[in-house]
Amino acid sequence: MASVLCPVPAFAASGIEAIMPVMDEFIPMLIAFILLWIILAKFGWPLFDKMLVKRETTIKDSLEKSEEARQESERVLAEYKRELADAKTTAAQIVADAKTAGEAAKADITAQAQKEAADMIAKAQQAIEAEKKAAIEELQGSIADTSIAVASKLIGSDLSDDEHRKLIERYVNEAGSFNAN
Template sequence: MIEMDLGNIIAAMINFLILLFIAKRYLFKPVNKILNTRKQELDSSFEKARMDKEEANKLKIENGEKLKLAKKEGKEIVEIYKQKAEKMSSELIEDARQEATLIIERSRVEIEREAEKAQSEIKKQVIDLSLILSEKALEQHIDEKEHRRLIEDFISKVGS
């Protein structure tokens, strides 16, 4: 059986207390210091990560809003240019219509002028032919001025 000697027990206790003091002073304090430092570094890293995550979320929201705003501005710009293009198209079409109307009017006036000119030429030729015909028919020479007046009166009565 094991004998228990009070001297051994007291010596073991003193040895234990000395070992505990040495371990506490040279082992526990540095280890606790290292552990506390590491804990602070981890806490700091976690805090920084949390702040970075919050900042990233804030930037994500801001970027989403900026993207929406950019899309809206893009649509507005496209709509403005679309309206400008439609306006230009309408103006070009209206200008073309006005030009076509002007060309048609000029052509109509020119046609009327040509018709009047042709009628006048025909009238002159009819008078000349009538003069020649009447001279031959009467075998006499009537004053040309008088003859023209008579023929013009006749043509105006017939033409009306």
């Protein structure tokens, strides 16, 4: 009942015994612990250290390789961007050259068409002029013949046919020169 009324001393007595090892067991455990520590320090720790060093080396190599790969990818990306910019510049130059060539071809075709049109107009004007002259000459000839026939009926045969023709041609030429002005 004393342990119920005063639990701390009772716990203290049983608690110390729980923490403190029994001396009959402590010495063999201490010897086993020291032997185990010596064996591990002699054989286990170097293996463990080698494994840690190997792991550290592997991680360092992996980091270096990844850094090299990153630098290589950045170099390739920069080269790709440069080539893309060069390709864009080249494409823009090709388009500009094509536009220039197209405009030059357009100008040549337009100039050639205008020249051909001017030549056709000049030929047409020459043909019109030639037709006009031919029509005027034909008209003058028919007027002369008609005038000779009319004059010979009115005047009689006093003048020869050649004289009538010369007289009428002179009047027609004078009349034609009045129309020309």
